[in-house]
Amino acid sequence: MLCWGNARDGQLGIGAERNPAFEPRNCRVFSGRGLKEAACGGQHTLFLLHDGSVYACGANSCGQLGHGRDGSSPGKPRGGRFGPAASAPAEMLPCL
Template structure:
């Protein structure tokens, strides 16, 4: 999966905050795992895999990730 744009809250899932990513970058977390859909908010992203598992990353200031882990990398 390639991603670019604001990463100020870790919403791209590529690791630590990098501000803004201008060139497409690979998020290897889902390579070969059957990524089915992606939904993006202004400061968070959700990933649905073919096996039904859901991962989230980015800001969790209002519980939008659905877990209590840090949001710099996708977690479930």
């Protein structure tokens, strides 16, 4: 997968690099892992793998990374498997 653009919050998934990527760069974290889809927000990104794993990276001021903590978490995406969504109000969330 190739990525480029603003990396200020770690949303490109290329590690702790925070400088803009002005040309496409290889996002090696998913090499050989079967990336199925990517959903890009303004400051965060979600990745869905063929095995059902979901990874998130980038800004997290409203919990949009889904790892249960507030605050930005730049760098390598965090992974997890998701079942049926709980019935709870939500705002500013990404969808795959």
